[in-house]
Amino acid sequence: MADIGYIALCLALTASVYSAIAYTVGARRRNWPLVTSAKNSLLAVSGLISISIAILAYALVTHNFQLEYVASYSSRDMPLAYLLSALWAGNDGSLLFWAWLLSIFAAIVILQKRNIGQELVPYASSVIAVTLAFFLVLLLFVSTPFHKLSFTPVDGTGLNPLLENPGMILHPPALLVGYVGFTIPFAFAIAALLTKRLGDEWLIMIRRWALLAWLCLGVGLIIGAWWAYVELGWGGYWAWDPVENAGLLPWLVSTAFLHSIMMQRRRGMLKAWNMVLVILTFSLTIFGTFLTRSGVLSSVHTFSESTLGPFFLTFIGVTLFGSLGLLYYRSADLRDEAEMESFISRESTFLLNNLLLIGSTFAIFLGTVFPVISEMVRGVKITVGPPFFNQVNGPIFLALILLAGICTLTGWRRVSIRNLTRHFLWPLLAGLILGIVIFILGVREWYALIGFPICGFVLTTILYEWSRGVKVRHQIRAENYFKAFWCLITTNRPRYGGYIVHIAILLMTIGIVGSSLYDVEQEVTLKPGEMMTIKNYTLTYENLDIYETENRAVVTTTLSVNNHGELVGKLVPEKYFHRSYKQPVTEVAIRTTLREDLYVILLGWDEDNTATFKVLVNPLVSWIWIGGGVFLLGGLIACWPER
Amino acid sequence: MSSLKIRPGIIVLFIALLAFSPVKVKAQSMTDVSRQLICQCGCTLVLSNCTHHECGSREIITNLLNEKLNQGQSEAAIIQFFVTQYGEQVLSAPPKKGFNLAAWVTPFAALLFGVGVVYVTLKRWVRREKQNHSSVVIEEDERYTRQLEKELKEFNERSFR
Numbered sequence: 001m002a003d004i005g006y007i008a009l010c011l012a013l014t015a016s017v018y019s020a021i022a023y024t025v026g027a028r029r030r031n032w033p034l035v036t037s038a039k040n041s042l043l044a045v046s047g048l049i050s051i052s053i054a055i056l057a058y059a060l061v062t063h064n065f066q067l068e069y070v071a072s073y074s075s076r077d078m079p080l081a082y083l084l085s086a087l088w089a090g091n092d093g094s095l096l097f098w099a100w101l102l103s104i105f106a107a108i109v110i111l112q113k114r115n116i117g118q119e120l121v122p123y124a125s126s127v128i129a130v131t132l133a134f135f136l137v138l139l140l141f142v143s144t145p146f147h148k149l150s151f152t153p154v155d156g157t158g159l160n161p162l163l164e165n166p167g168m169i170l171h172p173p174a175l176l177v178g179y180v181g182f183t184i185p186f187a188f189a190i191a192a193l194l195t196k197r198l199g200d201e202w203l204i205m206i207r208r209w210a211l212l213a214w215l216c217l218g219v220g221l222i223i224g225a226w227w228a229y230v231e232l233g234w235g236g237y238w239a240w241d242p243v244e245n246a247g248l249l250p251w252l253v254s255t256a257f258l259h260s261i262m263m264q265r266r267r268g269m270l271k272a273w274n275m276v277l278v279i280l281t282f283s284l285t286i287f288g289t290f291l292t293r294s295g296v297l298s299s300v301h302t303f304s305e306s307t308l309g310p311f312f313l314t315f316i317g318v319t320l321f322g323s324l325g326l327l328y329y330r331s332a333d334l335r336d337e338a339e340m341e342s343f344i345s346r347e348s349t350f351l352l353n354n355l356l357l358i359g360s361t362f363a364i365f366l367g368t369v370f371p372v373i374s375e376m377v378r379g380v381k382i383t384v385g386p387p388f389f390n391q392v393n394g395p396i397f398l399a400l401i402l403l404a405g406i407c408t409l410t411g412w413r414r415v416s417i418r419n420l421t422r423h424f425l426w427p428l429l430a431g432l433i434l435g436i437v438i439f440i441l442g443v444r445e446w447y448a449l450i451g452f453p454i455c456g457f458v459l460t461t462i463l464y465e466w467s468r469g470v471k472v473r474h475q476i477r478a479e480n481y482f483k484a485f486w487c488l489i490t491t492n493r494p495r496y497g498g499y500i501v502h503i504a505i506l507l508m509t510i511g512i513v514g515s516s517l518y519d520v521e522q523e524v525t526l527k528p529g530e531m532m533t534i535k536n537y538t539l540t541y542e543n544l545d546i547y548e549t550e551n552r553a554v555v556t557t558t559l560s561v562n563n564h565g566e567l568v569g570k571l572v573p574e575k576y577f578h579r580s581y582k583q584p585v586t587e588v589a590i591r592t593t594l595r596e597d598l599y600v601i602l603l604g605w606d607e608d609n610t611a612t613f614k615v616l617v618n619p620l621v622s623w624i625w626i627g628g629g630v631f632l633l634g635g636l637i638a639c640w641p642e643r
Numbered sequence: 644m645s646s647l648k649i650r651p652g653i654i655v656l657f658i659a660l661l662a663f664s665p666v667k668v669k670a671q672s673m674t675d676v677s678r679q680l681i682c683q684c685g686c687t688l689v690l691s692n693c694t695h696h697e698c699g700s701r702e703i704i705t706n707l708l709n710e711k712l713n714q715g716q717s718e719a720a721i722i723q724f725f726v727t728q729y730g731e732q733v734l735s736a737p738p739k740k741g742f743n744l745a746a747w748v749t750p751f752a753a754l755l756f757g758v759g760v761v762y763v764t765l766k767r768w769v770r771r772e773k774q775n776h777s778s779v780v781i782e783e784d785e786r787y788t789r790q791l792e793k794e795l796k797e798f799n800e801r802s803f804r
Contacts, residue, residue: 234692241687269768340768348765355757363750370737370746378742383681385689385735392750521674521691586694601694614694 002067005055006146012048012103013136015041020129027122035122039110042129046103049136053100056093056145060086066152069093069145075158075580077551081169082159088172089159091293091308092145097173098289099135101180102128105209109184117201123191124184131183134315142308158551161578161585167227171220175247178217179285182250184209185257186282186323189275193326198271198333203261208639210261210278214254215635221247222628233586233601235521235616237624240389245368246288249361253281256357263350266412268337272327273354275334279323284361286316291368342414349407353400360396364389390516398451401509404502405458408465426464431457451513455506462499489637497638504634507627514620521616528609535617537598538562539571544609551579557602557611561591573602573613597621676708676718680725681735689735 019041026034056069060083065071073086073093088094106128110121139145159168185206192202224244225237238244257277263269290312327334340347367384374382409423435453443449466488473484489496524532526541533539542558554576561568571589578585591598599616677691684698690708693701704725711721725733737743 233694234688235694236692239688239692336768339771340765343765343769347768348761351761351765355754355761359750359754359757362753366746366749374737374742381730381732382737382743383687383732383735384737384746385681387679387736388746391736392747396754583695603694 001055002059002064002146002148005052005059006140006144008048008052008055009136009140009144009146012045012052012099013133013140015045015048016129016133016136019045020126020133023122023126023129027119027126038122038125038129042103042106042110042125045129045132046107049096049100049103053087053096056096057084057087060084063156065154065156066148067145068147068149071149071153071156073156073159075156075551078158078164082164085163085168085172086159088176089163089168090145092139092143092147094172094176095135095139095143096145098176098180099132099139101176102132102135102183105180105184106132109187114205117188117197117205119195120188120191120197120202120205123194124187127187127190128183131187134311138308138311142311157580158578161576161581162231165227165231167223167231171223171227174216174220174223176220178213178215178220178247179250179288181209181213181216182254182278182281182285185213185278189278190323190326193275193323193330196330196333198330200265203264203274206278207261208641210254210258211635211639214251214258215632215639217247217251217254218635219628219632221251222625222631226625226628229621230588230590233588235519235588235599235601235614235618237621240367240386242368243288243292245364245389246284246291249365249368250281250284250288252357252361252364253277253284256354256361257281259350259353259357263347267347269347270354271336272331272334275327276324277354279320279327283316283320286312286319290316340413344410344415344420346407346410346412349403349410353403353407356396356400356403360393360400363392363396367392394447397509398447398454401451401458401505402454404505405454405461408458408461408499408502423464424461427457427460430460445517448513448517451509455509458502459506462502465499466496493640493642494638497634497636497640500634500637501631502634504627504629504631507623507630511620511622511624511627514623515618518619519616521614523603523612523614525610525612532613532615534615536564537615537617538565539600539613539615541611541613542570544605544611552576555602555605557605557613559589559600559613561598571598571600573600575602592622594622595619673705673708673712676712676721677705679718679722679735680704680708680733683729683733 019038022034022038022041026032026038056067058064059067059070060074061080063070063074063076069090069092070086073089074083078086086093088097106125109128110125188202188206192198221244224247228239229235229237254277257274260270260274260277264271264274290309293308293312367388370384371382374380405427406424409427411419431453434456435449438452439449443452466485469488470481470484473479473488474481477484477487479487520535522532522534526532528541528543531538531540539559539561542560544555544557546553546555548554554574556572556574559571559573561571569591571591573589574587575584576587586601589600596617596619599618601614601616603612603614605611674691678689680690682688682690682693682695682698683700683704684693684695686693686695686698690701690704695701707725708721711724716724722734731737737746739747
């Protein structure tokens with residue numbers, strides 16, 4: 001069976017190379033039978049990679065441990081969901097998963113019926129075929145998942161215990177769909193440059209692809225943060241780790257892209273800039289894949305070191321400089337049709353939004369690679385961790401959020417001072433009042449004193465904008481307020497979906513500011529029966545228990561929790577030793593409310609049942625996850641096809 | 644008039660509330676210092692976030708840190724001690740001096756440069772609009788003048804009948 005998987009990959013490589021050449025030649029010479037042949041061969045690539053991944057999945061489910069990949073990432077005791085998630089647990093499998101996703105997306109692109117831009121499809125498909133060929137080369141010659149062992153082990157090593165979490169089923173696929181999805185906008189951008197069809201056509205074709213990829217990447221990042229919070233057991237959700245940053249970089253650039261394409265669609269502006277953003281986003285997705293696999297930077301998220309680094313660097317170099325060269329060659333055809341009546345307009349806010357997003361991307365990129373630069377220039381190893389990223393990005397992110405509010409109520413082309421005052425009066429007052437109230441309540445940290453009022457201001461601008469729309473519909477169409485609100489959203493989904501996403505960002509900001517500035521932690525060693533107090537909580541350490549399961553030796557402790565003197569429940573933090581892994585694994589215990597999380601980590605224990613705990617109270621963390629849900633809702637509304 | 648009477652009252656109330664509002668004092672603690680250090684066990688986490696009790700370096704650094712805080716050493720002296728022991732990589736962020744300053748300054752320098760680019764771009768767009776607008780006015784003025792001249796000519800030629 002494994003041989004069939006490998007042969008399928010060989011055939012897929014041949015077919016994708018043929019498809020790339022045939023598409024380009026066929027389209028240039030207007031040889032439509034050749035284009036059809038290229039199309040069929042790309043569909044065949046999709047089928048062949050599907051066969052290949054199905055064979056690997058089958059090998060995982062049927063415990064074919066003769067395959068090195070299966071023996072390394074699965075074991076007999078794993079449930080079906082985790083067996084299947086082992087597909088993307090290792091380097092080779094995740095590359096195959098990447099190639100499979102791209103081949104499915106390619107099939108959708110070529111089978112999609114469309115009224116416009118049909119001329120772009122052959123060139124875009126050719127770019128996709130080249131990308132597929134690159135991944136197939138890696139799968140066949142550098143990192144194959146079908147490598148056989150000279151013997152068949154009785155059982156496999158299994159997944160790293162930290163990966164046995166629902167996050168493993170959701171986070172990597174969401175992230176990979178996001179990463180891979182950005183290949184399609186990139187392919188169409190290159191097709192537009194090659195064919196000199198540089199109007200809005202390509203943007204119309206890729207808008208939903210870009211939005212879906214952006215949404216999946218964003219959701220993937222949020223699930224990843226949640227997973228880190230509940231599983232890694234250090235009490236936080238974002239460590240500014242190189243691999244986390246690698247996921248955030250393309251998301252930030254694509255956010256800039258999704259905003260700036262509105263400028264091109266509405267005003268014919270930023271044509272060349274949009275191309276730059278698409279090219280950058282795609283290059284950063286490949287850079288992220290490179291970082292995860294090259295071992296060039298240390299991270300808890302990386303796969304084991306491999307020889308893939310130079311291949312990825314070459315691919316990034318060729319695609320980045322090749323596309324930027326092509327863009328330069330076509331720059332004369334990408335002149336803006338823009339003109340503006342005033343400095344104060346929505347166009348200006350969009351430009352600033354792009355500037356801040358790209359500025360933040362640059363800061364994160366620089367911080368991520370700075371250890372390598374330092375070692376190259378000075379020969380000194382340094383670490384660039386959370387204090388750097390928080391200090392540099394904090395002001396930029398707050399400015400971005402403020403801009404979201406200003407942009408909501410600023411019109412296109414020009415805004416009169418009278419209108420500006422009229423629209424911003426209530427939101428500004430709301431922000432100001434919120435600032436005064438929290439100051440009176442004792443808030444003194446600058447980030448909170450600026451951050452919360454900004455959130456209040458932006459939320460009011462969105463509600464004000466909605467209320468204006470609802471009122472107009474109510475007056476003109478005599479709809480009741482609920483129907484008017486519903487119709488307002490459904491008739492302009494991209495716009496109101498976008499506002500919902502902005503609300504999600506506000507909720508997450510509240511959670512991030514609250515949990516970063518007001519978290520309290522304490523490390524204590526307790527004997528059974530002893531108690532400790534942290535903020536309004538009193539925890540009593542009841543007992544320690546040790547038990548064994550088929551593959552784990554578990555140390556479990558029980559603590560009763562009193563909040564303001566009232567018993568609210570018990571928490572059971574654990575540590576266990578997995579038979580296949582040397583390091584003990586921490587299972588944290590969390591008591592979640594909308595106000596705060598009580599987070600208990602079992603650090604260690606002694607023979608006399610004395611145990612050491614780290615206890616944290618993290619305020620407002622739940623709002624980050626609620627914000628995540630709202631983000632998904634807003635994104636789906638924005639993506640949903642128009643009637 | 645009534646609003647004028649109310650205003651001083653609001654200000655007095657606000658100042659009074661400020662005077663009695665609780666002020667959070669940030670305590671210098673173990674956590675504050677350990678957030679500036681990276682655990683050296685290979686977990687790549689900030690020391691205060693490392694929960695690997697079994698990790699040798701966490702225990703050593705934490706004990707040393709405790710000892711030095713109890714001795715009343717300053718934060719800067721403690722940090723310098725660990726830099727001497729482990730090198731710059733023990734710091735959770737590069738120090739703001741020398742070559743490392745580039746990491747801190749470059750993003751903001753780039754942003755400032757970006758602000759300049761945005762300003763120039765906006766200025767060009769606004770100027771282009773004004774030029775286009777004024778050329779339309781000139782064209783319209785010329786058209787109007789021509790029309791007027793034609794009508795006057797016709798008027799003169801035909802005179803009053």
